[in-house]
Amino acid sequence: MSDWFEGGGAGKSVDVAALMDSGVPEVLWRIVQAGALLSIGTTSDGGSLGITVTLDGRWRRDYFRDAEEATSWLLGAATAIETSEAPPASSGRRSRQRAPRGR
Numbered sequence: 001m002s003d004w005f006e007g008g009g010a011g012k013s014v015d016v017a018a019l020m021d022s023g024v025p026e027v028l029w030r031i032v033q034a035g036a037l038l039s040i041g042t043t044s045d046g047g048s049l050g051i052t053v054t055l056d057g058r059w060r061r062d063y064f065r066d067a068e069e070a071t072s073w074l075l076g077a078a079t080a081i082e083t084s085e086a087p088p089a090s091s092g093r094r095s096r097q098r099a100p101r102g103r
Helices: 016-020 024-033 067-082
Strands: 037-042 049-055 058-064
Touching (some): 024 037, 024 067, 049 067
Antiparallel strands (some): 037 049, 049 058
């Protein structure tokens, strides 16, 4: 039986340091500066870097092994966020309402 069915990947871990030693971080900071939330982590098998971009409750996630593909995807995210109609986050403090105790 072929190893093709096992994991479907190249069988090696993603080189996170190589991805971060590219144009990726510059675009990540641009996305955060525009007001989005980022989540970055490896998949459970370590084969890919997962990046999730969240803005106003909407999110999109993709997985990368290659810096060029990640940068291209992130540039698209940055453009979408920077041109969105979402108002910037308020710098003022908000009070939180707490749920009543004993329920």
